[in-house]
Amino acid sequence: MDTQRWAAVDDYFTEQLVPQDEPLLAALEANKAAGLPPIDVAPNLGKLLYLLAKITGARRILEIGTLGGYSTIWLARALPEDGKVITLEYQPRHAEIASHNIRRAGLETKVTILVGAALDTLPTLAGSAPFDMIFIDADKQNNPAYLEWALTYSRSGTLIIGDNVVRSGKITDAGDTDPNLRGLREFLTRVGNDDRLEATAIQTVGAKGWDGLAIARVK
Ligand code: SAH
Ligand code: DHB
Ligand code: MG
DSSP, rough: OOOHHHHHHHHHHHHHOOOOOEEEEEEEHHHHHHOSOOOOOHHHHHHHHHHHHHHOSSSSEEOOOOOOOOHHHHHHTTTTTOOEEEESSSOOOHHHHHHHHHHTOOTTTTTTEEEEEEHHHGGGGGGGOSEEEEEEEEEEGGHHHHHHHHHHHHOTTOOEEEEEEEEEGGOTTTTTOHHHHHHHHHHHHHHHHOTTTTEEEEEEEEETTEEEEEEEEOO
């Protein structure tokens, strides 16, 4: 596998097409300085989330898994003036760093970070639903439950995106019983079998290795 060349092409696309201003670069730097795992979406994937939010005219976005708020910034930037992102994060320290990054980007009025296990905070969100777009990117073992909540909080046309559905190909290693992989497989099985959804998934290679995204639309 040619990981260096994948990364070089990602860098090239990012340089050509995905200008990152000070707040985006500063968020990545702050995350690194704080020792957060470097598992934020790649810049070109952040821009894809932004474009999808714009294309669908999203005004209310739910994100499960904030980390340092890098993907949150991309999503919030796609919103109209009165738009909102609610983002759910288990680790108080991650949420704290994200809060600084989001403030630096001038997006604090558009973003609410809820700290706690997403399965505890999700039931409190009925008043903010339906969401127009939902990005699932936290602990993958709970993806099946997150999918149920996503459907509960959707309307016709809602876009549900699941990150990291490839995991260097491990998604098809049935013998790999890691709970995160099992969660991802169950998530994909449910997405595929649910008559309320139409979906696809794509593999990606690049700066973050070999991974991919599932994209579903609520009918
Ligand atoms: N979306 C971010 C990356 C998220 S990484 C970006 O692209 O920039 C996954 C995050 O999910 C981590 O910060 C982790 O602490 C958080 N997480 C893990 N388990 C969780 C849970 N049960 N509820 C909410 N967040 C959780
Ligand atoms: C991991 C989690 C992510 O959300 C990601 O984008 C990459 C890696 C992880 O837990 O390893
Ligand atoms: Mg991810």
